[in-house]
Amino acid sequence: MASALSKIPPLPLLRALGLFRDGLAALHRRLVPGHIAILELQMTGFLTQAIHAAAQLGIADALVEGPRSPVELARAIEVNEDGLRRLMRLLISFDIFAQKRDGSYALTGMSQALRSDSPVTLRDLFLFFGSEYHRKHWTHLADAVRTGHAVGPALDGMGFFEYAAAHRDIGELFDRAMTSISTLSTEPLLAAYDFGRFGTLVDIGGGEGSLLVEILQRSAMTRGVIFDLPEVVTALPVQLAGLADRLTVDTGSFFESVPKGGDAYILKHIIHDWSDEEAERILRTVRSAMEPAARVLIIEIVLPEHHRPHAGKFIDLEMLVNATGRERTEADFRNLLTRSGFTLTRVVPTAAPDVILEARPAP
Structure with missing residues (x-):
């Protein structure tokens, strides 16, 4: 992992990119009607649970060897094919997974982090934060x-x-x-x-x-x-x-x-x-x-x-x-x-x- 040190961008560049990203997001929130902007933020809660479901079902692990068709993937992880297609449709729209021209599903840079064998895996983090135990506590934030x-x-x-x-x-x-x-x-x-x-x-x-x-x-x-x-x-x-x-x-x-x-x-x-x-x-x-x-x-x-x-x-x-x-x-x-x-x-x-x-x- 020592070679990874050279891959870390300089701090000034990271800060500049962060400011640019935050500025674009703030501009978007100010340009769209307020009720639309806050609704978009609320919907991200659904996305986090969709990522949790992908981690729980082991979708990334099932795609390590290469792309799989919806039928093959559904069989591999033992889920309903229609339910899988609907889940993947949302996750693909955020580049968490990819869909090839032949319709097969594949990993992206983000979903690599959902693999249980990845050098930097976040699978257990999503399993914990999306768990029933953790969700129950956060419903009592107020x-x-x-x-x-x-x-x-x-x-x-x-x-x-x-x-x-x-x-x-x-x-x-x-x-x-x-x-x-x-x-x-x-x-x-x-x-x-x-x-x-x-x-x-x-x-x-x-x-x-x-x-x-x-x-x-x-x-x-x-x-x-x-x-x-x-x-x-x-x-x-x-x-x-x-x-x-x-x-x-x-x-x-x-x-x-x-x-x-x-x-x-x-x-x-x-x-x-x-x-x-x-x-x-x-x-x-x-x-x-x-x-x-x-x-x-x-x-x-x-x-x-x-x-x-x-x-x-x-x-x-x-x-x-x-x-x-x-x-x-x-x-x-x-x-x-x-x-x-x-x-x-x-x-x-x-x-x-x-x-x-x-x-x-x-x-």
Whole structure:
């Protein structure tokens, strides 16, 4: 995957393209009648469920070997042919799949990401976000806005992480979904920041270790520690092949203690799951394990101050509905770090929505 670094466009170009795209979309919304513009936005909810259905039915996997006619594809995935044609008609109109001149269906660049064997697969992400469990929670968005609290305790009798631990079908799907979305930012992170300058990296809440494995494969002198709950890291031994001498696993709760001796501590998509009070508790736990020269690397979406569309604004509502956390601005992170005993030293943007916030222990 190292060669993929050269494929990442320069940040100024990405920003210019983003501004151009947002400008065209805003112009369209202003030119059409308001009721038409908002109806078009509402219809995208149907599209997300159509993508979920394609992931659930395994359509992309069935097309890996090449195009198939509607009859062949319907037989392969054991569905009604007419229902399949109607689903594919919508997905093809958004270039998610393609239809050849002979009527057969084929993969596109987007549907490659729905393959279960793709190097960067988002299949599990769509399965989780389109699941009945997740949809049920989002139907109560108004309640979350009304109260300011997640809806899980009222609907499930417990918060999301407790529910995921007790219901491992949801928990494992969530873990795979987060791993899949994490792979999207791996190359942009490695292109933007030199993780190999640290002797020992500790990945707090590192899940299945995808980021740390990539770092160690490219930095022969770096050692790593993956730290997460016992039920999360059970799948790790398979991934440690070839790195067993430099990569170890430790288990526990980051609210209580984390491994000592790290030169840098990575917190990727951890802080946004928690309230300010809980996030401060996590950071203070990490701070107590750090030497003065060590660094903490918080990898999160940083909310912009502008009013254009941004991925963080969607995820912020996900946090409102399903967690105690929130997305934060750079000023929010600076204040949180200061209260937790850190000084923010660098803010490193990447070609992904993620930003790396580097901080050192305050004197």
